[in-house]
Amino acid sequence: MKIGFIGTGNMGAALAQAVAQVPGHQVLLSNHNPAKAQTLAQLTAGTLLSNPDLVSQADVIFLGVKPYLLASLTQDLAPLAKPETVWVSMAAGVPLASLAQHLPLDHTIRIMPNTPVAIGQGMTTYSLANPDLAPLLEHLLAASGRLMQLPENLLDAATALAGCGPAFVYQMIEALTDAGIEQGLKPSDAQTLVAQTLLGTAQMSLQSDKHPAQLRQEVTSPGGSTIAGVVSLEKHGFRAALMEATKAAVQKTKELGQ
Ligand SMILES: NC(=O)c1ccc[n+]([C@@H]2O[C@H](COP(=O)([O-])OP(=O)(O)OC[C@H]3O[C@@H](n4cnc5c(N)ncnc54)[C@H](OP(=O)(O)O)[C@@H]3O)[C@@H](O)[C@H]2O)c1
Known part of the structure; x- marks a missing residue:
């Protein structure tokens, strides 16, 4: 599968490195300032693309931009994706209902990782509307540390404990x-x-x-x-x-x- 990362700052880069350790997938990367993602591209054997090119190719897209940028970004990019593309938002506090304004709810996962995912010792909580997506997420983040599925009303508490x-x-x-x-x-x-x-x-x-x-x-x-x-x-x-x-x-x- 092609696994894309839009926004490769602290958290997006840490997750990209974890996903790159799972064999059989190709990492695609896109960042506002592409020069900042050069080292990550080497570390993950990933391909640097523009946002639209990444979205049109990826099977799974991790969104690593700040929460306030998410709505406009997904509004612009969602129409370019394949219908079966799975979207994964790591934005703190942004509920699935808000993500679903521009993304298909049954293809969207909300996750809350923490920076130790970069060394395989992370704690990632997640919520989703479609339980069929859980095995895919658990597979892609297998090298990141522990995962825990939670009801969405507990994700802000998990953000404070594990994210912060x-x-x-x-x-x-x-x-x-x-x-x-x-x-x-x-x-x-x-x-x-x-x-x-x-x-x-x-x-x-x-x-x-x-x-x-x-x-x-x-x-x-x-x-x-x-x-x-x-x-x-x-x-x-x-x-x-x-x-x-x-x-x-x-x-x-x-x-x-x-
Ligand atoms: N840091 C944590 O411990 C942590 C934990 C859990 C969740 N999160 C969540 O992770 C997300 C990212 O946080 P962060 O701490 O990693 O922030 P960050 O280091 O500032 O990373 C955000 C990245 O997004 C890029 N970006 C901005 N606009 C973009 C666009 N239109 N297209 C592509 N890339 C774009 C930025 O590029 P430029 O720098 O070139 O502008 C930057 O590299 C947030 O939603 C946050 O809530 C963070």
């Missing part, structure tokens, strides 16, 4: 790294300690049936140093800050999609 989540986690890595530097560690050592600790903790959480509170308790001996840190985090509103950040991100996602 990497930014929250990077902020945490940065803060903990600085904390380690303050205690005398070399910056590179501090960053490795923090990132590997997050990775290991996340893997244990995925592999365990235990609630995170129980896993935390197993690290927290009575009167010890960990509980001293945990109490300090509680005093400074750590959990409330994360919950408020998620709520703010959901609210903004809803606004962006309108």
Whole structure:
């Protein structure tokens, strides 16, 4: 199949690299400034085309432009596509109903990926009206990490947790790294300690049936140093800050999609 990507910025490029690892498909790329997509074309063995040429050839089209550009872009390009072409929108907050103003609803998928798809460790949620499209999406994104189909009314929440989540986690890595530097560690050592600790903790959480509170308790001996840190985090509103950040991100996602 010919798999097209319109808009090869951060997210479109990350997904194109994941799709390029699935054998048997040809990658087609189109970007507003084509020079920006040259390296990606080499990485994916992809062909750079104009938007209209890509749309007329592709069997599946991933739309990687900003949400506010989507309506005019699909209005112009949808009439040039083959009737059976499948459209995949990654635009934050844009509902299937809005996409269906210019795209055929039963050939359209709304996805919410995150940037770790570029290294095969992504978390992509998706919603669709036509369940027959799910196996195709799961096949094309098989090298991207995990996928989870959700009812569309939960996709904005998933956007905040998984789409925006990497930014929250990077902020945490940065803060903990600085904390380690303050205690005398070399910056590179501090960053490795923090990132590997997050990775290991996340893997244990995925592999365990235990609630995170129980896993935390197993690290927290009575009167010890960990509980001293945990109490300090509680005093400074750590959990409330994360919950408020998620709520703010959901609210903004809803606004962006309108
Ligand atoms: N970044 C994330 O973590 C993330 C996560 C989940 C979903 N998303 C979604 O992914 C989409 C893209 O976000 P992004 O962060 O990747 O933005 P980005 O880096 O700015 O990429 C957007 C790309 O679209 C290109 N473009 C603009 N107009 C175009 C047109 N008419 N035809 C072809 N290409 C065009 C831009 O090219 P020029 O730069 O040359 O103008 C740019 O390369 C958004 O809808 C966003 O909601 C992003």
